[in-house]
Amino acid sequence: MFLVRDTTNNIILLCFLLLVSGDGEAGAVVWAIALPIISSLTFIVISTYISFHMTSFIEKFRIRLHPNQPCGDPTNFSPVSVSDPLGALPGCDTMASTLPTQVSGDSSRSIAWDVTLIRLLLFVAVVFTGIAHYVRTTFLLGAFMAGVAFSSVPGMHESWSTHMPTVATWTARLFFASIGFTIPVRELFSVEALYFGLLLTLIAIASKVATGIFEWDDKWAIGWAMVGRGELGFVMAEEAFRNDLTSKLTYSVTVWALLLATLLSPVAFRKALSSHHQMSPEVVKSPNLSKFDNEGQVEVVAVVDSKCEKVL
Amino acid sequence: MTRGNLLLTMSSVIIFRIKLVGLLGLLLIVLEGGLHIELTTMQSIGRKAAFIAVSGTTLPVLLSLAVLPRFYAFSNLEGLIAGVSLSSTAIGMAAKLMQSLDLLRTHIGKLITCAAMIDDVASLVLLAVISNTGM
Numbered sequence: 001m002f003l004v005r006d007t008t009n010n011i012i013l014l015c016f017l018l019l020v021s022g023d024g025e026a027g028a029v030v031w032a033i034a035l036p037i038i039s040s041l042t043f044i045v046i047s048t049y050i051s052f053h054m055t056s057f058i059e060k061f062r063i064r065l066h067p068n069q070p071c072g073d074p075t076n077f078s079p080v081s082v083s084d085p086l087g088a089l090p091g092c093d094t095m096a097s098t099l100p101t102q103v104s105g106d107s108s109r110s111i112a113w114d115v116t117l118i119r120l121l122l123f124v125a126v127v128f129t130g131i132a133h134y135v136r137t138t139f140l141l142g143a144f145m146a147g148v149a150f151s152s153v154p155g156m157h158e159s160w161s162t163h164m165p166t167v168a169t170w171t172a173r174l175f176f177a178s179i180g181f182t183i184p185v186r187e188l189f190s191v192e193a194l195y196f197g198l199l200l201t202l203i204a205i206a207s208k209v210a211t212g213i214f215e216w217d218d219k220w221a222i223g224w225a226m227v228g229r230g231e232l233g234f235v236m237a238e239e240a241f242r243n244d245l246t247s248k249l250t251y252s253v254t255v256w257a258l259l260l261a262t263l264l265s266p267v268a269f270r271k272a273l274s275s276h277h278q279m280s281p282e283v284v285k286s287p288n289l290s291k292f293d294n295e296g297q298v299e300v301v302a303v304v305d306s307k308c309e310k311v312l
Numbered sequence: 313m314t315r316g317n318l319l320l321t322m323s324s325v326i327i328f329r330i331k332l333v334g335l336l337g338l339l340l341i342v343l344e345g346g347l348h349i350e351l352t353t354m355q356s357i358g359r360k361a362a363f364i365a366v367s368g369t370t371l372p373v374l375l376s377l378a379v380l381p382r383f384y385a386f387s388n389l390e391g392l393i394a395g396v397s398l399s400s401t402a403i404g405m406a407a408k409l410m411q412s413l414d415l416l417r418t419h420i421g422k423l424i425t426c427a428a429m430i431d432d433v434a435s436l437v438l439l440a441v442i443s444n445t446g447m
Contacts (some may be wrong), residue, residue: 029445034417036440037348044433051351110436113346125343126352143339144436147346160347168344171337177332181327192385204398207371211364211427218420226368230436231341237397245446250390256395261398266405272411 004069032232047128047145051152058120058153065116114159121150121160126167140235172231179234183255187248196249197256204229204261220272228260340438349429353422362428365401367426369434372398396442400435403428 041292125146132142150156212223237258241251261291335415376395380386391403403424407416415421 013429028377028446032445033441036444037437039424040437040440045434048351052399082328109431111394119345121343127338127340136444138436138443140338140342141436144346144432147343148349148351149346151347151349156347160344164340168337168340171333174330175334175337175409178327181330189333194366196383196385198400200380200394204372204376207375207398208368208401211368214360215366215420215423221420222364222424222427225403225406226401226427226431228402228404229400229404230383230404231402232337232398232402232432232439234437235338235411236393236400239443240393240397240446243446246390246393247385250394255393255395257398262402262405266409269406270409273409273415291392298363 036137040137043132043135043141045136047149047224050193051149054149055153062113082095097245114162117153117156118157118163121146121156121229124149175231179238182238184248184252188252188255193249193256196253197260198252200257201260204262218276221269221276224265224269224272225266227261229262233258317380345432354426357422357426361423362430364423364427365430365434368401368431369399370436381421396438401431403429
């Protein structure tokens with residue numbers, strides 16, 4: 001209890017000092033670093049809080065929008081609680097669930113609900129993105145937090161994988177293409193860029209593999225899994241290059257490091273996994289001999305890996 | 313306007329529009345990344361994953377800042393920015409590999425996915441700081 005009070009006192013004092021030192025050049029730099037951190041953390045905390053309450057909010061929303069939904073039908077993405085076996089949630093139509101379900105009517109209602117979920121998600125994403133930009137943190141954090149807010153809503157993942165993959169895939173390809181437009185290709189294949197690129201790749205790999213020390217048994221697997229770099233690295237490098245903060249050489253070197261690290265990560269990760277977890281399953285023979293078919297194959301009852309965790 | 317100038321203008325406008333759609337694509341990628349967070353898993357395994365993620369975010373920056381500016385071609389700022397660019401983690405391929413091997417529900421699978429998600433958030437905060445101070 002006292003620890004919490006001391007910590008909060010320290011945080012309040014720190015904020016006060018930051019505010020007071022806000023004028024003057026040193027204060028401006030401190031504030032420029034501190035403000036995004038503070039607003040990002042606040043955003044994260046608020047979004048996590050929202051995500052815990054999102055499911056109940058969505059439920060009320062669903063009842064208001066789709067009042068004639070039959071109850072307890074899993075294809076309608078309606079969560080049926082354990083204490084409610086008949087699925088008689090308020091607002092759902094108990095009579096409709098006893099009628100013979102018309103395929104088109106039912107499916108159109110279920111399609112409408114997951115489209116509604118996607119619309120809600122995108123609306124919240126736009127709102128969060130805007131808010132994030134105006135509180136001086138990056139708009140991507142807003143998008144991420146919108147995803148977090150909807151992460152535990154039932155049926156969200158299914159709705160996303162039903163409706164969004166085409167759009168997401170193609171716009172993602174355009175994103176990587178737009179990054180590729182900015183890369184100085186001639187500089188990319190110069191000797192200096194290759195040499196320093198290899199050096200930076202070593203740095204990139206070593207710094208992530210070293211994080212495996214926290215899980216000593218699986219250190220290589222954890223370390224190599226974290227080596228993979230993605231879109232955020234390209235975003236940061238391209239933004240810095242566009243604003244003339246880095247030279248062409250630095251940009252090329254960074255691109256080499258990102259590419260090589262991402263290429264090497266899955267190969268090494270797989271090797272690290274196979275050396276630690278036995279990939280060949282240990283087959284448990286079934287005692288019932290009639291399960292042998294003509295080829296003499298054995299029925300697999302359980303498959304465990306070397307750590308005795310059930311894999312299949 | 314000469315014909316060459318018109319072509320340049322048109323291509324730059326097209327590239328600009330592609331970049332706009334590309335920004336939308338980036339938004340959707342990051343949105344999907346946030347959607348795959350499991351807060352309940354994070355409550356149980358979050359502490360170790362947080363250590364892995366935070367060290368994985370700060371270590372590239374420190375290492376790059378220490379090594380790169382020693383060479384004539386890089387300034388301190390460029391070393392810092394290269395480090396910051398290398399600080400994020402994307403486990404797309406690793407996650408697919410673990411899914412094919414059915415390792416996602418094991419301890420190591422949960423640890424890796426949790427660490428990657430926290431690393432995503434930490435990288436976004438770092439991006440926010442760099443964007444605010446630099447640009």
